[in-house]
Ligand SMILES: *[C@@H]1O[C@H](CO)[C@@H](O)[C@H](O)[C@H]1NC(C)=O
Ligand SMILES: *[C@@H]1O[C@H](CO)[C@@H](O)[C@H](O)[C@H]1NC(C)=O
Ligand SMILES: *[C@@H]1O[C@H](CO)[C@@H](O)[C@H](O)[C@H]1NC(C)=O
Ligand SMILES: *[C@@H]1O[C@H](CO)[C@@H](O)[C@H](O)[C@H]1NC(C)=O
């Protein structure tokens with residue numbers, strides 16, 4: 001090396017360094033799509049590289065928010081780098097731009113008739129990103145039947161498309177079947193389904209056994225009251241209640257045996273009523289013909305204690321011959 005060349009190099013070293021570091025590699029990241037069910041994607045960006053003519057080291061300052069762990073939620077990002085050499089010359093050419101995109105189900109979680117959304121996972125404000133699983137419950141009085149699930153999932157259907165898949169159906173719950181009692185029938189506004197009102201109508205001559213002859217199917221799948229019965233309210237009827245019984249004594253006799261036929265009664269229940277004599281002389285009594293009159297009273301009673309009376313007079317008589325003069 002000649003002296004002049006050496007002195008030139010020395011002179012250059014003494015000259016101030018005005019050349020910034022030179023960018024040799026700036027990382028590049030394409031757009032990133034959120035994986036299904038994830039709200040963030042973790043990206044390793046790497047570092048830009050520089051070379052410098054004079055400085056041995058180049059200091060690199062990173063600008064822009066990198067979230068913890070390098071996991072980015074949906075959004076547009078710019079990360080810029082400033083490189084400084086020892087003399088403070090700067091290079092800010094390296095900028096990393098990228099966006100994180102999610103695939104969405106639009107509109108958000110479907111509305112289920114007679115039901116409501118319980119939770120969606122993952123939890124996001126819009127509850128609509130790919131992979132979101134929303135579970136539903138039914139309103140009071142409604143339930144999912146065995147065949148349908150309770151969740152609806154935002155599922156990928158195309159390159160950048162997703163739709164809600166699944167079917168939650170809330171149906172009215174049912175109460176047990178209603179059996180109509182003898183001599184009556186229940187009629188219901190909506191079968192055995194929730195809030196159906198069933199009313200007991202009884203045949204003529206019968207009435208519901210309790211005041212509460214209507215019942216409602218409740219949300220607990222039970223009827224509001226126990227089923228009522230139709231009870232007999234019509235008394236039995238005598239079919240052969242006699243008119244007054246007049247018994248004639250034999251001539252010269254002042255007593256007479258009084259008889260009347262057995263009494264019969266019928267009841268609307270179809271059951272045989274109980275017939276008892278409650279007043280008056282018994283059948284076959286020997287009564288005197290002194291002009292007195294005897295009252296006979298029978299009562300017929302059905303098994304619901306409905307009663308009817310049959311009463312008649314028994315009149316012993318003397319045959320008086322009309323004498324023609
Ligand atoms: C959605 O969540 C429910 C309840 O956690 C679960 O039973 C169901 O399997 C999930 N569905 C999918 C497709 O992951
Ligand atoms: C629904 O499931 C319950 C219990 O798993 C079962 O007892 C019932 O019979 C099922 N009903 C129908 C209609 O499959
Ligand atoms: C959902 O289920 C109901 C009853 O099972 C059915 O009527 C309806 O068509 C279903 N809807 C879809 C989108 O599968
Ligand atoms: C009364 O007695 C007569 C004669 O014994 C008989 O024929 C009749 O059936 C009896 N009537 C009643 C109500 O028992």
Ligand SMILES: *[C@@H]1O[C@H](CO)[C@@H](O)[C@H](O)[C@H]1NC(C)=O
Nearest residue numbers: 235278297299307308309310
């Ligand atoms: C039947 O007679 C009895 C005794 O006289 C009386 O107490 C009752 O009220 C009567 N019943 C009817 C239904 O007339």
